[in-house]
Amino acid sequence: MLNITRRQFLSYVGAAGGSSALLKTSLAMGLMPDDRYSGPVKVKPASKGNKPTALILGAGIAGLSTALELERAGFDCTILEASFRPGGRNLTVRNGDKIDEMGNPQICNFDQQDNLFFNCGPARIPGHHRRLLHYCRALNVPLQIKANSSKMAYFHDDKSLGGKPKRIIEYHTDVRGLMSELLWKSADSNQFDQLLSEEDVSKLMKFSQTFGDLTENGKYIGSNRAGSTTDRMLDFPKPHAPIELKEMLDSSFWYGGLLGAELYDWCEPLMEPIGGMDAVVKGFLKYLKTPPVLNAQVKKIYNRDKGVEVTYEQGGKFHTVQADYCFNNIPAYFMAGIENNFSAMYQSGLDSIKRGHLFKIAYQMKERFWERDGIFGGISYTSDPINQLWYPSHDIHAQKGILLGAYTWDPKVSAKFEAMSQQERLKAGAISGEKIHPGYSKYIENGITIPWARMNHQMGCGMQMSEGDFEKYYHLLQEPEGRHFMIGDQISHHSGWQEGALASSEQALQQLNKLLGANINHGEASHVS
Amino acid sequence: MLNITRRQFLSYVGAAGGSSALLKTSLAMGLMPDDRYSGPVKVKPASKGNKPTALILGAGIAGLSTALELERAGFDCTILEASFRPGGRNLTVRNGDKIDEMGNPQICNFDQQDNLFFNCGPARIPGHHRRLLHYCRALNVPLQIKANSSKMAYFHDDKSLGGKPKRIIEYHTDVRGLMSELLWKSADSNQFDQLLSEEDVSKLMKFSQTFGDLTENGKYIGSNRAGSTTDRMLDFPKPHAPIELKEMLDSSFWYGGLLGAELYDWCEPLMEPIGGMDAVVKGFLKYLKTPPVLNAQVKKIYNRDKGVEVTYEQGGKFHTVQADYCFNNIPAYFMAGIENNFSAMYQSGLDSIKRGHLFKIAYQMKERFWERDGIFGGISYTSDPINQLWYPSHDIHAQKGILLGAYTWDPKVSAKFEAMSQQERLKAGAISGEKIHPGYSKYIENGITIPWARMNHQMGCGMQMSEGDFEKYYHLLQEPEGRHFMIGDQISHHSGWQEGALASSEQALQQLNKLLGANINHGEASHVS
Numbered sequence A, B: 001m002l003n004i005t006r007r008q009f010l011s012y013v014g015a016a017g018g019s020s021a022l023l024k025t026s027l028a029m030g031l032m033p034d035d036r037y038s039g040p041v042k043v044k045p046a047s048k049g050n051k052p053t054a055l056i057l058g059a060g061i062a063g064l065s066t067a068l069e070l071e072r073a074g075f076d077c078t079i080l081e082a083s084f085r086p087g088g089r090n091l092t093v094r095n096g097d098k099i100d101e102m103g104n105p106q107i108c109n110f111d112q113q114d115n116l117f118f119n120c121g122p123a124r125i126p127g128h129h130r131r132l133l134h135y136c137r138a139l140n141v142p143l144q145i146k147a148n149s150s151k152m153a154y155f156h157d158d159k160s161l162g163g164k165p166k167r168i169i170e171y172h173t174d175v176r177g178l179m180s181e182l183l184w185k186s187a188d189s190n191q192f193d194q195l196l197s198e199e200d201v202s203k204l205m206k207f208s209q210t211f212g213d214l215t216e217n218g219k220y221i222g223s224n225r226a227g228s229t230t231d232r233m234l235d236f237p238k239p240h241a242p243i244e245l246k247e248m249l250d251s252s253f254w255y256g257g258l259l260g261a262e263l264y265d266w267c268e269p270l271m272e273p274i275g276g277m278d279a280v281v282k283g284f285l286k287y288l289k290t291p292p293v294l295n296a297q298v299k300k301i302y303n304r305d306k307g308v309e310v311t312y313e314q315g316g317k318f319h320t321v322q323a324d325y326c327f328n329n330i331p332a333y334f335m336a337g338i339e340n341n342f343s344a345m346y347q348s349g350l351d352s353i354k355r356g357h358l359f360k361i362a363y364q365m366k367e368r369f370w371e372r373d374g375i376f377g378g379i380s381y382t383s384d385p386i387n388q389l390w391y392p393s394h395d396i397h398a399q400k401g402i403l404l405g406a407y408t409w410d411p412k413v414s415a416k417f418e419a420m421s422q423q424e425r426l427k428a429g430a431i432s433g434e435k436i437h438p439g440y441s442k443y444i445e446n447g448i449t450i451p452w453a454r455m456n457h458q459m460g461c462g463m464q465m466s467e468g469d470f471e472k473y474y475h476l477l478q479e480p481e482g483r484h485f486m487i488g489d490q491i492s493h494h495s496g497w498q499e500g501a502l503a504s505s506e507q508a509l510q511q512l513n514k515l516l517g518a519n520i521n522h523g524e525a526s527h528v529s
């Protein structure tokens, strides 16, 4: 989180606005705001005796969901997937699984136990990701609550508080206290008299007192809300000494950890599929009539008069297939290397999409030492390159656990990890972990690393476009070129989330319905039968 | 939460301080602050050929844990329990279970399904309740994360925003925005120049901007952190219109919902035993050598020269038993009706403990309609008497669910519910529920109500003492009278939490060790074998 401006930060999480030129109301587009979602688009059913065909390029979440909805409308689908496995960025690894990093293939060495898995890509689902939740329900993917933020976890900044980790609850409570104290002071010295009636000023002071847990005189002297230095079960609680205002302003907490539970996509409570995020992929595969063709790397895409023609390579051999429609889930930055007859403008649009550098480390820990420290899930934040530690919140009190030991999206920081050897990465992560949990290293049994920018058939994560390119090309890419539709989170406004991938297929299928002359409509929140 | 002063509120949750006369450091008392807990007190083991005896009065969490630790040291324990069931306030009901309300016995009508249960008493465990977590681990009680606060849930106040429920995330985000805007304004008009250097003032302004998501000019115009009025997956996000400062100051949110995740005992993430809180009781019973004697109501307690003599009634018959020591888990306000030979001072101390009026309603809902609305656990807050709605966060996407439809601890409000008939209670709850979720009533299949002040052998919950009484008596009650030890959350500083009950036994066993001439020590975080 450190060394990253607020703008970059918001842009990573997809919360930044953009040029107002493109801004249109959702209703004008026939789209639904979050809380009016009523299920996936129903594709116009094929007429009797006619089985339309579709090629789906890439078996990511977008490809899989597109195929499922098309099959439900009677289409015959072929899914071509370059990798040895379906799922794309939705990757969960367990004992024996391969991590297909280019130049550094890894085999996961976790013990063979159900609870020892790691979500290399997506790991959390907020309650307002309606499309994804619809599919979890329809595909019988069991969910559980995932503790994404823990007040018991730590914040650590080498340059703050002498480098000593501090519990987030202390930091968080002190921030509220210090802010409230200032607000109280201002209100008390008539600062808001122009703005508010006398009565409201006094309400504001009461508010500050409550919000920040101030004394009757508007002072912040620490708060029992952040715990106690005594055993509060058998004695009066005694608050920790509060952080100084100056120290607080100098620390990186307030643009890092403090926002950790504030952004809409991180809004508590979050969820996760029981047993690993790839349960979503498995759910799709279970309900799809035709399984994806694996190890099938697309090399050419041609729009023809009455369909699309695609050539792929499998085991050194080239195959050419045709279909009425094509839905392309391939990361756009690979399209430059795939022969095609798209318009120059469409091609430039695809080229303008750049990749993010996300990097994760996961360690198998021989003991869930963090639980002895009161931590049951959530995230610790640090100024070190590892950026975050995530504690598993499932299988509480099990002996071992998989700890996320690094999660960084700052391209410079990730690039440094990418350049290291496997051993160097694991060691660097261990050294940083020690700063938050002294003794950390001695619990490590083994580890894996996932540099998404070096993962085969991915080479990056998320869509990144300049504002200019966005304005110029994005709308274009949301429309089909001939009978070729781009899909994937890259084609949504919310890249980096499976919900965006699902929205992209929804959008493409709406466009398909237009071509088919159907009314655009959302289905009932239907169950797959 | 409404109509209850902040002071009362803090006192309910046990966060209030007290007279400093009693304040002593924990270390001086030999106690451990939260983060240095290392397991329960090891009672001095009985010497060979000698089996000391103990009577435990009441099979609440305090009684059960005391018995377990005594048995581990070689004591012969008899647990006398007045009710037909062990567990005391730790009560989970399922299909067919009896709710022993005096004058209104109920049988729980929930469908017979594992996920349809209701925790009538305790329902959540924070990560810093080390004693309880120790026992969960040692007794193999499986835990899961419980979503205690949900930003997607609602806040409703008849007198605010035209009585329209608002999502907590909007309220919460707007509060941050409005506070930050005021702070920014103050800093900008040199309000803090005496306090802070120029550089720090500008940091403070940046801080406010980040904290509240203000514009570059320090204005709060709503925030994408609270969601969007557009479909943000396929369009630019557009924030909801923010609440007006005046409206915010007038609403009851800031002393209710706003604190819902702030107090130490509600600090995220919270946990719950899988399948119901009574798993803790079952865990104790599994490891206890001697099961509690049920339907055994204690009538007399006499301290004798070399032990304690207790008389209880069972099935109309009186029995007198003796033991070397007695640990008394009976709610103190019943002691006035139990014959004894305690000192007048000790008796007055027991008499000074008053009862709280907690009241809950639970409905079986034929559909988990809240999940369609993006809510997966957590609490909605209302100005209506029902005070709170709790959504289950376990068994996500199941068909039915048990919803907590009222939870109030304001004695006046609870008393009103207590005075109603069963049908009136359920109906009142339904009417209030409608204000938050239109259509609420039509999902209700059946319901139960739990007025703790009318529950047999309980008649209240929690310890309430005036500050004067506390100062006068509390220390006394923490010490044994002869060989009689009071236990229960009532004897801890943290009544209303199982952790307090466990702490009380720990304390009593420490005192016992003193009598036995042992060194007072905490054990290793030992597993029951």
Ligand SMILES: Cc1cc2nc3c(=O)[nH]c(=O)nc-3n(C[C@H](O)[C@H](O)[C@H](O)COP(=O)(O)OP(=O)(O)OC[C@H]3O[C@@H](n4cnc5c(N)ncnc54)[C@H](O)[C@@H]3O)c2cc1C
Pocket: A057, A058, A059, A060, A061, A062, A063, A080, A081, A082, A083, A086, A087, A088, A089, A090, A120, A121, A122, A123, A124, A125, A296, A297, A298, A299, A329, A330, A331, A334, A358, A359, A360, A452, A456, A457, A458, A461, A487, A488, A489, A490, A495, A496, A497, A498, A499, A500, A501
């Ligand atoms: C570290 C990380 C954390 C994340 N966290 C979350 C989270 O918590 N929650 C969440 O919802 N989302 C999260 N995401 C985002 C989520 O993973 C993506 O939004 C989603 O999986 C994208 O799906 P997709 O179908 O758009 O693309 P992809 O999954 O990238 O699918 C593209 C597919 O195309 C295939 N392909 C590539 N080249 C070819 C070719 N030439 N021929 C054929 N096939 C080809 C690839 O192998 C791949 O299967 C995270 C992602 C990462 C990397």
Ligand SMILES: Cc1cc2nc3c(=O)[nH]c(=O)nc-3n(C[C@H](O)[C@H](O)[C@H](O)COP(=O)(O)OP(=O)(O)OC[C@H]3O[C@@H](n4cnc5c(N)ncnc54)[C@H](O)[C@@H]3O)c2cc1C
Pocket: B057, B058, B059, B060, B061, B062, B063, B080, B081, B082, B083, B086, B087, B088, B089, B090, B120, B121, B122, B123, B124, B125, B296, B297, B298, B299, B329, B330, B331, B334, B358, B359, B360, B452, B456, B457, B458, B461, B487, B488, B489, B490, B495, B496, B497, B498, B499, B500, B501
């Ligand atoms: C609505 C509610 C919500 C709560 N929420 C939480 C929570 O979320 N988390 C948490 O940790 N705690 C919570 N608590 C508190 C928790 O339930 C108590 O702290 C704990 O259960 C108290 O245990 P105890 O052993 O002290 O007393 P009790 O459980 O009250 O045990 C006393 C026992 O004595 C018995 N008895 C009474 N009279 C006699 C007699 N004459 N002879 C013999 N036996 C007798 C009773 O039947 C009972 O079994 C909640 C309580 C309530 C009511």
